[in-house]
Amino acid sequence: MESTDKPTTPPPKSDEAPPPPPPAIRRVNCFVVDVALRVLLFAATLVAVVVMVTSKETEFVPVPPTGAMMRRTAKFNHSPAFIYFVTALSVACLYSIITTLASFSTILKPAFSKKFLLHFAFWDVLIFGVVASALGTAGGVAYIGYKGNSHVGWTKVCPNYDKFCDYIISSLAMSLLASIVLVLLIFLSIFSLYKRARD
Amino acid sequence: MESTDKPTTPPPKSDEAPPPPPPAIRRVNCFVVDVALRVLLFAATLVAVVVMVTSKETEFVPVPPTGAMMRRTAKFNHSPAFIYFVTALSVACLYSIITTLASFSTILKPAFSKKFLLHFAFWDVLIFGVVASALGTAGGVAYIGYKGNSHVGWTKVCPNYDKFCDYIISSLAMSLLASIVLVLLIFLSIFSLYKRARD
Numbered sequence: 001m002e003s004t005d006k007p008t009t010p011p012p013k014s015d016e017a018p019p020p021p022p023p024a025i026r027r028v029n030c031f032v033v034d035v036a037l038r039v040l041l042f043a044a045t046l047v048a049v050v051v052m053v054t055s056k057e058t059e060f061v062p063v064p065p066t067g068a069m070m071r072r073t074a075k076f077n078h079s080p081a082f083i084y085f086v087t088a089l090s091v092a093c094l095y096s097i098i099t100t101l102a103s104f105s106t107i108l109k110p111a112f113s114k115k116f117l118l119h120f121a122f123w124d125v126l127i128f129g130v131v132a133s134a135l136g137t138a139g140g141v142a143y144i145g146y147k148g149n150s151h152v153g154w155t156k157v158c159p160n161y162d163k164f165c166d167y168i169i170s171s172l173a174m175s176l177l178a179s180i181v182l183v184l185l186i187f188l189s190i191f192s193l194y195k196r197a198r199d
Numbered sequence: 200m201e202s203t204d205k206p207t208t209p210p211p212k213s214d215e216a217p218p219p220p221p222p223a224i225r226r227v228n229c230f231v232v233d234v235a236l237r238v239l240l241f242a243a244t245l246v247a248v249v250v251m252v253t254s255k256e257t258e259f260v261p262v263p264p265t266g267a268m269m270r271r272t273a274k275f276n277h278s279p280a281f282i283y284f285v286t287a288l289s290v291a292c293l294y295s296i297i298t299t300l301a302s303f304s305t306i307l308k309p310a311f312s313k314k315f316l317l318h319f320a321f322w323d324v325l326i327f328g329v330v331a332s333a334l335g336t337a338g339g340v341a342y343i344g345y346k347g348n349s350h351v352g353w354t355k356v357c358p359n360y361d362k363f364c365d366y367i368i369s370s371l372a373m374s375l376l377a378s379i380v381l382v383l384l385i386f387l388s389i390f391s392l393y394k395r396a397r398d
Contacts (some may be wrong), residue, residue, distance in 0.1 A: 015358045078350035081339040118393045125324065125385050129378065132328045136335025140280040144340065145351070151277035152344070154353040179328065186324050196341060197395035 013040075030192045031107045034120070034185065038100040041181045045093035045131075048174035051140075052076050052086050055167030061160045074161040081141040088134035089175055093180075095127050114196065121189035128182040135175045142168050224354030229391050230306045233319070233384065237299040240380045244292035244330075247373035251275050251285050251337075260359045273360040280340040281367075287333035288374055289383075294326050313395065320388035327381040334374045341367050 058073040076082040099120060106116045145157035146165065158165040257272040275281040298319060305315045344356035345364065355365040 012261075074350075080342060080346075084339075093398060114393070114396060118389065121389045122386060125382060125389075128324070128328060129331045129382065132331040133335035133338075136332035137339035138335075139332075140336035140339040141343065143279060144343070144353070147279075149278060151273075152354070152356050154343070155351070156349050159244075172255070183324060183328065186385075187321060190317065190320045190324075190392065193389065193392040193396050194313070197313060197392050 007036050030188065031103055031110075031113065033109065034103045034188055035100055037185050037188070038096050038103055041178055041185070042093060042096035044098060044174050044178040044181060045089045045096060045114070048171045048178060049086055049089045049093060051167050051174065052082060052171040055164050057161045057164040057167075059160055074157065074164040076168075078140055081137045085134045085138035085171075085175070088130045089178070092127050092131050092178060099123070114193075117189045117192050121186055121193070124182055124186045124189065128179065128186060131175060131179050131182060135172065135179060138168070138174055138175070142172060155172070156192070204292070229303055229387065230309075230312065233302045233387055234299055234306065236380050236384050237295050237302055237388070240377055240384070241295035241299060242293060243373050243380060244288045244295060247370045247377060248285055248292060250366050250373065251281060251288070254370070255365050256360045256363040256366075257358055263289045273356065273363040275367075278340055280336045284333045284337035284370075284374070287329045288377070290347040291326050291330050291377060294322070304365040313392075316388045316391050320385055320392070323381055323385045323388065327378065327385060329380060330374060330378050334371065334378055337367070337374070338371055341371060 025181070053076060056073060056075050058071060060069045061072050062068065063070045063072070076086065102116065103120070106113050144154055145168070148154055148156040252275060253391070255272060255274050257270060259268045260271050261267065262269045301315065302319070305312050314394065341364070343353055344367075347353055347355040
């Protein structure tokens with residue numbers, strides 16, 4: 001964050017190192033990174049939701065117990081796990097829009113930045129929990145669809161619906177990215193509070 | 200936290216309110232709550248792992264496609280989701296032991312408390328992500344076992360293995376408690392850092 005400001009500071013007149021940027025500029029820089037990460041969170045959650053919702057595929061598949069070929073459709077809303085995933089990621093997407101605006105307002109009015117950091121950290125942790133559990137839920141069900149489970153007789157789904165499974169995997173990858181971004185946002189808030197506690 | 204110290208402070212000589220406890224005592228109190236929560240985290244994760252691992256049940260069940268009754272055993276390690284759950288909760292259990300000792304050492308040596316708060320908050324967030332995703336994964340698979348999925352022909356497991364399912368639900372409840380404790384621990388660290396940034 002600080003390195004981006006160094007070219008704008010005046011060159012030192014003597015052999016001394018250039019003075020560090022004032023705390024106000026550092027705080028604004030912290031919120032610029034915050035806004036950028038929140039925009040990335042918005043993009044990741046939006047793509048995850050759109051890809052999951054558009055993952056419909058219709059194929060001729062053998063239907064037990066007769067094994068006759070029938071036209072069947074695979075949709076995300078056939079599984080409660082994927083419905084929970086879409087709900088959770090939609091909440092995270094909406095949250096990212098609200099907090100991007102709030103974070104942007106903090107750049108313009110740095111006076112409330114400390115309180116914002118506290119609230120951001122609290123809410124980011126809760127949303128992170130929701131997104132991580134949704135990723136786990138959808139991932140667990142997708143794994144059964146991919147590998148099946150011979151112990152309880154749950155058959156594979158992916159050999160019949162390869163496009164559907166590709167969409168699910170892409171959506172899960174996007175939600176993993178959203179989780180990583182949320183962890184970075186929490187770390188940023190915590191580290192900013194720590195820096196201010198130390199100053 | 201402060202209320203526990205009030206009886207030990209000397210009574211006020213005049214009409215003035217009693218003076219607030221010094222920052223050092225408040226910091227120690229924060230770590231006392233921290234240690235208590237970490238002990239609770241240890242207990243919750245340990246119970247979750249033990250209950251999940253001991254959830255074995257053997258029953259006579261109809262085996263498709265003939266429907267003949269056969270002696271079959273349900274064990275947690277028949278599902279990769281439950282194996283991931285046990286691994287994640289075991290890591291959280293080990294983590295809770297290490298951090299309980301570290302937090303306890305901070306009560307004895309409060310000089311490093313700010314650095315400890317930072318590290319605790321970082322690691323608590325990561326462990327929270329692991330526990331939340333494990334809870335989601337195991338919960339998603341347990342839900343299929345409980346309700347089945349008619350769209351893909353995945354049959355219910357719980358009508359045949361009721362004791363096994365009771366164990367799984369108890370274990371999931373314990374991991375939910377562990378997740379809540381981790382959220383409280385993260386909030387405690389963040390709020391302590393915020394208080395110090397404000398002081």
